[in-house]
Amino acid sequence: MSFSAVKEYFKQFNMEDRLLEFPVSSATVELAAIALNCEPCKIAKTLSFLTKDDKVILIVTAGDTKVNNHKFKTFFSMKAKMVPADRAEELIGHAVGGICPFAVKDHVEVYLDESLKRFATVFPACGSSNSAIELNLEELYQYANAKAWIDVCDIKESNV
Template structure:
């Protein structure tokens, strides 16, 4: 199970106990915010895209949307999400639990600037009913991210 891969990921820092397994679904931003009792924008959603036949992840604030022009300018291609039926195979987690922890080899992770306005955020942990609360510094430490990027809109209007 993908949540076990995430537990193993956090075990290297002895933080697996921080993973919250919820009694209700956290598969969408709205459901996660409701289950965790926080603002939807503080949900760190992880979006999966295809770039040059490879998969990438972009972790963004719950109220942010991909800006196609910014995305194309940065990645040199149109934003194309990984097909639902391919997400588990390409990323290592299924839809509703996709996160930047315990992922498959070769998947590049990017953190979007939309997250930096929060003290803590809540990314998923590999299942549709899990999350972990992390500071931005912790997110940087525990995520194998390549760089911070600015490819979203709608959050700073």
Template sequence: MSIERVKQYFRRLGIEDRILEFDVSSATVELAAQAVGCEPERIAKTLSFQVQDKYILVVTAGDTKIDNAKFKQQFHTKAKMINPDEVERIIGHDVGGVCPFGINEGIEVYLDVSLKRFKSVYPACGSSNSAVEMSIEELEKYSNFTAWIDVCKIIIH
């Protein structure tokens, strides 16, 4: 179970006790916001893509979606999400729990600038019923991110 990978990863950092586990699903932005008790935009969703011959994660605010033109400008290719059936094998976490912590080797993590609006956000912790509150600085530190990028647009509700 990939939440165990995140717990092990966080244990080495001394922050394992910050993981929130819920009796309800947090597999979608809306469900996670309800479970945590915050606005949906503060859920840090992690999306997995194949870019040429490598795999990447893009962590973005919960009220955004990928802007295909911006993605292509950033990565020089169309946004191609990893097939949901292959996400766990490639990334190390299954859909609904994908996060930038305790992932497989060689996966690059990018943080979208949409997250910078918040003091803290809630990414998942490897399962469809977990999250952790992190400041933006902590997210940078603990996700071992590659770079800040701008590949999203905010969805107006």
């Protein structure tokens, strides 16, 4: 995985010491929430999609959301098609379980979903299945080199 690439990326901002590594997996929203002792909704999960011409779109969204296919198609003018797990590292620079918006390949476009705006800080992964960093939304936008805030996700209904 590419934790070292993300750490190197954050060195230019003197922020590498803010990266967190865990002795347990944080590869899913649920596992990350346990590792960080926080609510799953505060995990900033990064979803990866392929465009028609094999470029990659990353959408960073709150941990309690799912993509709304209609909103996605309206915004991107295409149907949502996830990056195959076996191509993630090749296309993005990070493998599944550690996909994040930092230190990605040049052709990758990053968007932040409006669902994150409910929180002062969130926890995106940092290139491995046992890492994260706490960032406020301004920092996330800046360090992810985000193109825009978008609204393509819905909050999942609770089973409670």
